[in-house]
Structure formats: C-alpha cells, structure tokens
Amino acid sequence: MKFSNWQELKDACMGCQNCPLGATRTNLVFGTGNENAEVLFVGEGPGENEDLQGEPFVGRGGKLLDKYLEAIDLSRDKNIYIANMVKCRPPHNRDPKPEEQEECIKWLREQFRLLRPKIIVCLGRISAQKLISPDFKVTKQHGEFFEKGGVLMMGTFHPAALLRNPNQKPAALEDFIKLRDKIEEVCDHTYDV
Numbered sequence: 001m002k003f004s005n006w007q008e009l010k011d012a013c014m015g016c017q018n019c020p021l022g023a024t025r026t027n028l029v030f031g032t033g034n035e036n037a038e039v040l041f042v043g044e045g046p047g048e049n050e051d052l053q054g055e056p057f058v059g060r061g062g063k064l065l066d067k068y069l070e071a072i073d074l075s076r077d078k079n080i081y082i083a084n085m086v087k088c089r090p091p092h093n094r095d096p097k098p099e100e101q102e103e104c105i106k107w108l109r110e111q112f113r114l115l116r117p118k119i120i121v122c123l124g125r126i127s128a129q130k131l132i133s134p135d136f137k138v139t140k141q142h143g144e145f146f147e148k149g150g151v152l153m154m155g156t157f158h159p160a161a162l163l164r165n166p167n168q169k170p171a172a173l174e175d176f177i178k179l180r181d182k183i184e185e186v187c188d189h190t191y192d193v
C-alpha cells in the first residue's frame, strides 16, 4: 500500500474488511484533524459512540481529552491529528486482539507516512505497547519522551482510565504540560495557527 494523498487513503480504508471487526462495525473511524499536523495522538479503538458517529473520541472520554488539549492550546479542529490503533469497534469494547492490531496498523502506518509527525502521543496502554515498547507501563513511564526513528513518542493515561481513576488527573495534566514544552522545542508551526 502506498497512497499519495489523504482522500485516496481514506477511500481505501473505509471499505476495509481485512479483519473480523469490519463485519460488526456501524462506521469505520478513520481519524480526524489537521492533515499537516506535527503532533499525532493515537488511541486504542472506537467505542460505542465513535462507532455510531464515525469520529474518534466523541464520548465522555473524548470530552475530557478535549479539556486537556485545550489546556495547552491544542485542538482537533486546528493543530493536531487523532487516530486509533484499530479503526473498527471491538465488540463490547474488549481490547483489540493482537492479530486485529497487526492488520489495522497498516492503515495507521499510511496515515503516519502522509502526516510525518514530529511527535506521537499514545493514549493508553494499547497504543503505547504497540508503538513505543511491548512492556510499556503507563503508570511508570507516562510523560517520558522516547525517540524512535527520528520521531518523539510519549505515552500518557487513556481518557477512559482518567474517568475511572480521577486521582491520576493531575499527573495527566503534567504530561500535557511536558508535551507543550516539547512542541515548543521541536515543532515549527503547531502554535502558529
């Protein structure tokens, strides 16, 4: 797969039936945001609301995520891109299976190839373990930056985990403040818009 623009990639992805999750989805959730963003956020996979609306992070967790983004002058409508490890909802919100992730990461790789982000933020364990390191521990390593192939990667708490454990919210805010500092250090235009 090699796509030269976002529309071609999106058109191909929207019809995907490469794993069993395609058969049970209402909508595929491709991703959203600025297609020239320097910062890419990667979640786990669509939940019920996302499956119904075809947009990532539109439920309660998404509203919370938007607050953290706003705190450091980021917005999905303006200067970041948001995607998920898997594009179709796993039944009953179970974790995506390794083979589903392996299949679907091909689409994420193409998104990455078109975007060429400087920073990737992994929201939660599933994306951090797949993209940063298989033994990544969110509670221990959140907010740390790792360099991989010229891209800076950071893992932080999944918004749904913050809704379950509000005591982790101050630590999550610190991660976002570290992210803002890193953006100011390495990005060219994220804060220009």
Ligand code: URA
Pocket (backbone or CB within 6 Å): 029, 043, 044, 045, 046, 047, 050, 055, 056, 057, 058, 061, 084
């Ligand atoms: N959780 C995720 O990881 N991604 C979404 O898009 C929604 C909820």
